[in-house]
Amino acid sequence: MKRTLLSLTFILGLGATVSTFAQDNQTIFQSRGIYRSGGYAAISNKFTKINGDYANMAELYGGWFINQRFLLGVGASATTNYIPVPALEQNFPARKMTYQYGQFGLMTEYVFASTRRVHVTANLLTGAGFTLQYDRHDVDDWDWDDWDDRHDNDDAKCFFVMEPGVQVEFNLLKWMRFSPGVSYRKAFNAKGNGLTDSDLSNVSYNLTLKFGRF
Template sequence: MKKILLLAICLIGISATDILAQENETIFKSSGVRRSGGYAAISNKFTKINGSYANMPGIYGGWFINRRFMLGLGFAATTNHIPVPLQDQQFPARKMTYQYGQAGLMTEYVVASTKWVHFNFNLLTGTGFTMQYDRREVDDWDFDFDDHDGEDPKFFFLMEPGVQVEFNVLKWMRFSPGVSYRQAFGAKGNGLTDSDLSNITYNLTLKFGKF
């Protein structure tokens, strides 16, 4: 009798385990997340601002869901001299330059992520800013900045959709050259308008993480 009871308990336990496993699988699938990872990207963008060449390194990254969709944040800013026309300078200086930066929500949709070469479509939605400062020569940097430096940044809404060709170099690294279009909305001040700040952008990007 004890053996029969023990056998019955085992069978009930196995059946209950199977039911729970099935329920867990159903709940897991209903969430839509079957596989997740994440990656970080370093990128360098080449574009024009107010008609002048602008070099813009940046970083972005986030949560990579089902080998298709990345949800994260992105940041980028200019590093080179972008001259300010004399009539738009906020104060007289020998080498007035524009500083441009952007930050916001970064999303990517990857097509056929496991293929050694594939495409992805991305979108940055967030905030851009501009400011003017005196870009002095290296031997002029005495770290005694005057009150004009870094004053009066101007902020505006920004969207930048793009597309990349992506190469799976290693399991944890990808090379993704691409192109995007930066569109500013409501830019004002510093002598710049939406059209001065909106332009096509080319980029070279390396991605590292769990794909």
Template structure:
């Protein structure tokens, strides 16, 4: 009888130990690694203000999409419309002097509940901004040979960051529509008659995204 009880006890202990060692070592911060990898590109148009005037700014960005949550990539954008330069701020005399603002750098985007039809995203662009002035004449009147001499010298670069949020709609497996809002903040922008406050402003955007989500 004692041998039977002892054998039964040993069986229970061995079974318990086997179960314990077979379990995954659980921790507060699980290291699950990269279990799904994809990528996508976004084509966007931003509506904002530079020096208090309306600015239309196309944008493109894209990169590596990790675990259906985090995008790490690059971004570039620039204004396309006429933004008048006051006469006293002009670097050189021209018939139709305009400002150009652009930016490029690192883009990170965090997607919340990516598989749901409608969800939220939060993004952050950090990188370099630049301004320059140029004569916005008719296309046929442009003298391309003079571009480097007249315009590269008046380009001014500075640090810029732009956090934003979007509401995202999953239209197709490979396409999404994402209207949103962001705030552009310039740091130490000097030259061309524009200050940090002239460049920093809210942007409203509409974006189409294509890729493997």
């Protein structure tokens, strides 16, 4: 009888202990939930290098801003300037062959102390990158009649890309922020168009304006 009572007491005690730990095992989303939801869009200009040459990139990203901390959205960017293609790597002969680079994908951003006038953000773009070549005509060089014929040999190559970065963010207005920063673009398995992973992977410096409900 005593053994039965002791066993019953042990089982009840163990059950109470497990129940206590189960109650204490709370997750972030269960304990806090989403108490504030907003969103913003960002326009950015990046300064970097591709294949050793200066590259200017225009970028646009934005999404859902959760709890004044975490952005979940999408982003895209592409080069805007002339990036010369070496003669041996040209897909077809032209006077001014240039590389075009672009990337797009999932954009996440974490904002530290978002309500402070000056704070820090960390972001990450993961998605696809692409390269192609085209003849970058001057204004006087356009010949619309043979445009399609001269671009039949264009060969866009896609690959995986990641770009983590950090920014120092200034709250200019309730709905606008200025965020200069730096990031590192890493290409994976880039092949074709005479460009390798190392040719495409490089540091980028950016100037960014953000608009929205923070």
